[in-house]
Amino acid sequence: MFRYKAIIAYDGTNFNGFQRQLNGRTVQGELEKTLSKMANGQAIIVQGSGRTDARVHALGQVIHFDFPEKRPLERMRFALDTQTPEDIAVKEVEIVDETFHARYLVQxxxxxxxxxxxxxxxxxxxxxxxxxxxxxxxxxxxxxxxxxxxxxxxxxxxxxxxxxxxxxxxxxxxxxxxxxxxxxxxxxxxxxxxxxxxxxxxxxxxxxxxxxxxxxxxxxxxxxxxxxxxxxxxxxxxxxxxxxxxxxxxxx
Incomplete structure (x- = not known):
């Protein structure tokens, strides 16, 4: 598995927040659906730097996820950016050390x-x-x-x-x-x-x-x-x- 760090932006208007929920559309949920499709159905868990509430926006939210394939970074960014809904944009992607954590290492x-x-x-x-x-x-x-x-x-x-x-x-x-x-x-x-x-x-x-x-x-x-x-x-x-x-x- 390869650990990816990504910087994303999203329009929070039609989201129930960042964090996955049992009911309601969330940023984490949409990202995980897209990544699982890209991984041929394998479940991919996304970790964010923190939660944002319903209708709150992000210009620079940071996430990380473990993915089974090492892809060229722009190919990974483009695939994730174009396959997620139009109110999510993927701005940057990089491969990081497995010790990196989007939430716990925030300064x-x-x-x-x-x-x-x-x-x-x-x-x-x-x-x-x-x-x-x-x-x-x-x-x-x-x-x-x-x-x-x-x-x-x-x-x-x-x-x-x-x-x-x-x-x-x-x-x-x-x-x-x-x-x-x-x-x-x-x-x-x-x-x-x-x-x-x-x-x-x-x-x-x-x-x-x-x-x-x-x-x-x-x-x-x-x-x-x-x-x-x-x-x-x-x-x-x-x-x-x-x-x-x-x-x-x-x-x-």
Whole structure:
């Protein structure tokens, strides 16, 4: 068996998430069906760098799988890219050591969250940006963002249903970019993120920008370790997994 690492992108609109489920269409499920066909019916298991929820997108999700045949890399990439559904793209493929694991060796992840603030809303972005129709003070949001940087217990920003006990994470980058007059992009880079953590962070920042929380409230919310202290969970369609970093491979 040969271990392949692949970087994939997908439009999460019509998926129930990345992880295989008993019911519902998933990215992992579609990839495994295609790979099994390519392997003449042999079951192929795909491992991802992490889960993404329903309607969440990816520009740089990383997967690995063991395949019984060593193929030229572009041939493998092209076959996988063209035989998977049109809402999945396979960007890169390489053969890696059998010790590589897409999930367990992750060093950092980068996510972006796109927010449509246009009036009226754009019908063409409805699946690719979360819409927020209310007034926002962007200076207050900018003031609050640096308070997320560093190592903290992010229990207040973790949705219920998580089985993870250690909720300490380190955020290296938290910034807001005004893409144009109708769209804002949040970027978060860290060593890992909890269940729905980024969507809760964005929901909290929007509450600050709308004047319903003070701009200096983030340290208090973090210290409380109480999900009820943070803002609502932002809608999933604005969230993108942009990059997954591996120290040994990426030299990051």
């Amino acid at each position: 950092e992840k980068t996510y972006q969250f796109r927010l449509d603030i246009g009036k009226p809303r754009s019908p063409f972005r409805r699946h690719y940006a979360s819409y927020y129709p209310y007034p926002l003070d962007l200076e207050k949001i900018q003031q609050a963002l640096p308070d997320f940087l560093g190592t903290h217990d992010f229990t207040s920003f973790c949705a219920s249903g998580s089985s993870v006990e250690d909720k300490v994470r380190t955020i290296y980058e938290a910034k807001m970019t005004i893409a144009n007059e109708d769209e804002i992009i949040f970027t978060f880079r860290g060593d890992g993120f909890l269940y729905k953590m980024i969507r809760i962070i964005v929901g909290t920042l929007l509450k600050i920008g709308n004047g319903r929380l003070p701009a200096d409230s983030i340290p208090k919310i973090i210290a409380a370790k109480d999900r009820n202290q943070a803002g609502p969970t932002a809608h999933p369609e604005g969230l993108y997994l942009v990059h997954v970093g591996y120290e040994a491979l990426d030299n990051e």
